[in-house]
Amino acid sequence: MKLLIGYDGSSWADAALDDLSRAGLPIDAEVLVLSVADVLLPPDTGVPEEPAPEWVVAAIDWARARSAQAVKEARALALMASKRIQAKHLGWKVSAEACGDSPAWAVVDKAGESKVDLVLVGAHGHSGTGRLVLGSVSQRVVADAPCSVRVARGPKTKKDSPVRLIVGIDGSIDSEMVLREVSARIWPTGSAIRVVTAIEPLMSMALAFSSVDPTSASWLEKEGMDARAVASRTNQASANKLRATGLAVSTLVREGNPKQVLVNEAKRWKADCIFVGARGLRGIERFLLGSVSMAVTARASCSVEVVRFKRPACG
Secondary structure, X not given: OEEEEEOOOXXXXXXXXXXXXXXXXXXXXXXXXXXXXXXXXXXXXXXXXXXXXXXXXXXXXXXHHHHHHHHHHHHXXXXXXXXXXXXXXXXXXXXXXXEEOOHHHHHHHHHHHHOOOEEEEEOOOOOOOXXXXXXXXXXXXXXXXXXXXXXXXXXXXXXXXXXXXXXXXXXXXXXXXXXXXXXXXXXOOOOEEEEEEEEXXXXXXXXXXXXXXXXXXXXXXXXXXXXXXXXXXXXXXXXXXXXXXXXXXXXXXXXXXXXXXXXHHHHHHOOOEEEEEOOOOOOOOOOOOOOHHHHHHHHOOOEEEEEOOOOOOOO
């Protein structure tokens, strides 16, 4: 597995590093720690510049020196974090980089360039006039990264103790990828998973009584099932796939907005992490997660991992 960690030296970023030991990650991984100074370094084109007033030249030199210092400090942070990670994960190959850029785009671009499998960022970071920023950047990364993203809020339990995971399922292809990802991880003995499927009442009514989607309506009538029954069957099938790995699995089907159902259940059940797909079924189809992933990462009190289905490139 290839992992990219956005690190800015904040307490939230430190909590994200602690969360690594609770993410079920493999004992061998290739990890890059990236610290981004929120500055722009003008490229050196080598082309002589037009003569400028002395005060302009001095201002440009000062700005360049300040930017270079910010990147130097960012590099020191990345190196410090990489050493901390390496000490706790001896089987990992850890490296560190720093750059001056817009933090969100730097993380997204590096994720694509390095073809990583998972990006890890803290839920918040330095903001305002601070040099290094990863605050709401986490939302931008979730939206635009080409791979899965884990927004970490720090572990609630000690290392090697059982974890409690909420897995959001809506019957989509991305939900299937969530199941595969959770099943492939290495979880501590005694860990528990709750498979949660949320169905919106208006969606159930549309399927049961509307002719907008006759194919779905006919299928439901043929099977003698309502939307909740279909959701329950999908939920149970997903749970059975997870049980095959030896994990303790419980299920929940609840009517309501998925954004609220997942967050509320995670809080009530004291979950360590919520797993959701990056996309879900659209339109009037049976279940809905869609942009729920963005809302959950913003509202949850625990870590959230958004699993993005890597589709093969065309051409």
